[in-house]
Amino acid sequence: MLSAEIEALIDSALREDVPAGDVTSESLIPSSSMSRAVLLAKESGRLAGIEVAARVFRKAGAPVSFVIRIPDGRDFRKGDVLADVRGRSRVLLKAERTALNFLQRLSGIATLTQAYVAAVRGTGAKILDTRKTTPGWRALEKYAVRMGGGENHRLSLSDMALIKDNHLQVAGGVAEAVRRVRRRIGPKMRIEVEATNFASAREAVEAGADMILLDNMPPAALRRVASWVDGRVPLEASGGVTLRRVRRIAASGMDYISVGALTHSAPAIDISLEFES
Secondary structure, three states: OOHHHHHHHHHHHHHHHHHOOOHHHHOOOOOOOOEEEEEEEEOOOOOOOHHHHHOOOOOOOOOOOOOEEOOOEEHHHHOOOEEEEEEEEHHHHHHHHHHHHHHHHHHHHHHHHHHHHHHHOOOOOEEEEEOOOOOOHHHHHHHHHHHHHOOOOOOOOOEEEOOOOHHHHHHHOOOHHHHHHHHHEEEEOOOOEEOOOOHHHHHHHOOOEEHHHHHEEOHHHHHHHHHOOOOOOEEEEEOOOOOOOHHOOOOOOOOEEOOOHHHHHHOOOOOEEEEEE
């Protein structure tokens, strides 16, 4: 069952694309015309968003039959049929672009995430997303990360405390910042502190941080911090992470690696709606 937030996003997307009718289809196609179509993969990848696509077609007009051939979280190959769709021709055409926008975008995120997860396999490091998401799409994009085998960092600013450089510019030193945040949020919510070198990482651990975010540090510096921390708190590496570099970063002893590119730079997967009758 899709959340009310996602249902509203689908409604908004359909209104955006069809504010006053589909003038082409309504001019050319009788309202009684029925069609069969398939969602066809034009390249290989990891699927995410098929249930969202199904909901788009059903919201566009009844009756629509949408039969999923490949579920979310599964790999597909170029040429695979992802779903069979049947219904009024006008309805299928009305829903086509909106459904594909969701499906292509989310599958792109899942596919890129899968590549990062594969790159660090065997190191013990886990791939995290960030809050660098499309406004309004965060729940869906973080779902796509999970379908790719990654894990979600905080969903919002309300989920955990992350003390970064800009906070410290205003609030003062690390120890004082951790103390003030802990007093405000209590003992159950995690506090993560951003560090940019060994000294600031040590200061954060000694101040009582529950997790350390090591930002834009080279692998040699990451290894030094990991050796000194020795498992006392989880370590997260961030900044400048690419597929080429991610395994080397993971091998430096990191527990987590956060990758903003998963959601802000994933290329859409090529998927099309092909009418068969």
